[in-house]
Amino acid sequence: MESLPSQYYLAQINTARLRAPLDAPEMADFVAQIQGINAIADDDPGFVWRLRGEGADDATSIRPFDDDQILVTMTVWKSVEALSNYVYRGAHAGIMRDRRRWFEKLDQQILALWWIPVGHLPTIEEAKERLAHLQQHGSTPYAFTFGKPFPSPDRVPVAVSSSED
Secondary structure (H helix, E strand, C coil): CCCCCCCEEEEEEEEEEECCCCCCHHHHHHHHHHHHHHHHHHHCCCEEEECCCCCCCCCCCCCCCCCCCEEEEEEEECCHHHHHHHHHCCCHHHHHHHHHHHEECCCCCCEEEEEEECCCCCCHHHHHHHHHHHHHHCCECCEECCCCCCCCHHHCCCCCCCCCC
């Protein structure tokens, strides 16, 4: 039996604390990759949307946290698998491998995933709330991680009761 398309997409926020300002020489390799990595995401069949700054192609100018050294990435994908494939397989995997060169290791969750209805675009405030919830409560259907994902609300298994009379 063929399943119907989901009525939900996966939203994600990812944060990273810079080791130096973006215009510092030690950040040049990272900055040089942003446009190409974003283009790869834009062309991915599982990609839906990403946050962009005012008049910019990326979100590096958006600093929604009190700490001005924290970058934020927000995207929407068709599934957990689509986002996971983009992040961990292909060109983006190189950034993940080299991330300690450009970003500090933080002692808290830096990425949160959650389901949104198709057609909804997450706001920064919504994303910050999901990330804070995950940091406080761990993975739940409200906000979760790759390590403990939850199915979209229309894919939650329904228990079938069988009665033997």
